[in-house]
Amino acid sequence: xxxxxxxxxxxxxxxxxxxxxxxxxxxxxxxxxxxxxxxxxxxxxxxxxxxxxxxxxxxxxxxxxxxxxxxxxxxxxxxxxxxxxxxxxxxxxxxxxxxxxxxxxxxxxxxxxxxxxxxxxxxxxxxxxxxxxxx
Numbered sequence: 029x030x031x032x033x034x035x036x037x038x039x040x041x042x043x044x045x046x047x048x049x050x051x052x053x054x055x056x057x058x059x060x061x062x063x064x065x066x067x068x069x070x071x072x073x074x075x076x077x078x079x080x081x082x083x084x085x086x087x088x089x090x091x092x093x094x095x096x097x098x099x100x101x102x103x104x105x106x107x108x109x110x111x112x113x114x115x116x117x118x119x120x121x122x123x124x125x126x127x128x129x130x131x132x133x134x135x136x137x138x139x140x141x142x143x144x145x146x147x148x149x150x151x152x153x154x155x156x157x158x159x160x161x162x163x
Contacts, residue, residue: 070152090157094150100127107143117141 073092077083084093102108102125112121120129125144133141140146 073152074150088157091155093153093155095153096148097151098127098131098146098148100125100130100144100146102143103145104143108141109143111142 073085074094077085077092077094084091108125109121112118117129117133120126120133120141125141127146130141130144130146134146
């Protein structure tokens with residue numbers, strides 16, 4: 029058996045690392061394309077749900093349904109942090125503002141905290157059909 033040389037092992041490792049990085053980049057590029065197609069499909073399903081006045085579709089291929097998702101992001105960190113300090117509303121603070129705490133604040137005060145963008149959106153979800161039970 030041939031003796032391994034450190035330089036050869038390092039060269040092999042670097043070759044493998046480069047091959048891996050090339051694959052990761054190729055997958056990322058392809059994922060962007062797939063995500064764009066999925067977003068278009070979700071928009072079409074949302075449009076169909078709106079037109080038909082429904083919130084879900086069931087088919088032999090699966091079920092598409094709409095869900096409401098809250099989101100909160102900070103538009104002005106200085107204003108948001110000042111508000112959090114003054115109000116002692118530290119439950120709103122994570123690496124991002126807590127959408128649950130922001131929603132609770134809005135429910136209580138009927139206003140959005142300063143410096144925060146808040147909204148809700150409907151998302152399309154797709155689930156594979158469940159296994160059929162054989163009788």
